[in-house]
Amino acid sequence: MSDHRGRFLWYELMTTDVEAAKSFYSAVTGWSTTPWETGDQPYTMWMTGEAPVGGLMELQAEAAEAGAPPHWLAYIGTHDLDATVERALELAAQILVPTMDVPEVGRMTILADPQGAGFAAFEPANEQPPEVPPENGNMSWHDLVTSDREAAWAFYSDLFGWETTEEMDMGEMGIYQMYSRPGGAPLGGIFNRPPEASASAWLLYAKVPDAAAAVEAVRAGGGQVLNGPREVPGGDQIATCVDPQGATFAVHAAAGD
Secondary structure (H helix, E strand, O other): OOOOOOOEEEEEEEEOOHHHHHHHHHHHHOOEEEEEOOOOOOEEEEEEOOEEEEEEEEOOHHHHHOOOOOEEEEEEEOOOHHHHHHHHHHOOOEEEEEEEEEOOOEEEEEEEOOOOOEEEEEEEOOOOOOOOOOOOOOEEEEEEEEOOHHHHHHHHHHHHOOEEEEEEEOHHHOEEEEEEOOOOOEEEEEEEOOOOOOOOEEEEEEEOOOHHHHHHHHHHOOOEEEEEEEEOOOOOEEEEEEOOOOOEEEEEEOOOO
């Protein structure tokens, strides 16, 4: 069995305008799209070359009525979904969408962590490809912006076995804590949300060849740039953006690419 506990295995955009999202993200990230037939719900896959990166679907009416805005959702791997969900509930998580079986794909449950950030716990039905450094077109970084960094870290490290790799003092913004799977490369960071952030949430970074060009495409496509491009330690460039339907995401360009 492949060791996929704690890996980010899939990414999904829930949106109010699928066709507009296809055009927007293709211009920003270079992704193409292909339809995937599954049950009654139309589903589109994001592709980089011949490889799927994630999925795209219409935000369900009941979710929108409950106040859910368009958003990105990260799927985090587990070997035992039932045990993971049981433990998450013991740690004060909430179930947003009950466990679902997707034939030939796997089983998943959408949860909210104790601070309210949504994610999916995913038990794949098949062996997962080897873990490799992200290339352009892949998701390359995963930040958790939360109301309580220490409590959120206790939750995710228990649930998925993540380890702290480094902590950076950001002054008034507090500690930025990077994490990884045991012995692995850093996956992202966790930090307390700033006052202007209204809710705890995951922020997912798409790797692009040129952050400035991606930001130009965001603006040209009717999106917003919240900050950046800006340089981070090591020389990489990042920018945080909002797509035209209101989903927040980020782009990341590696130094020297």
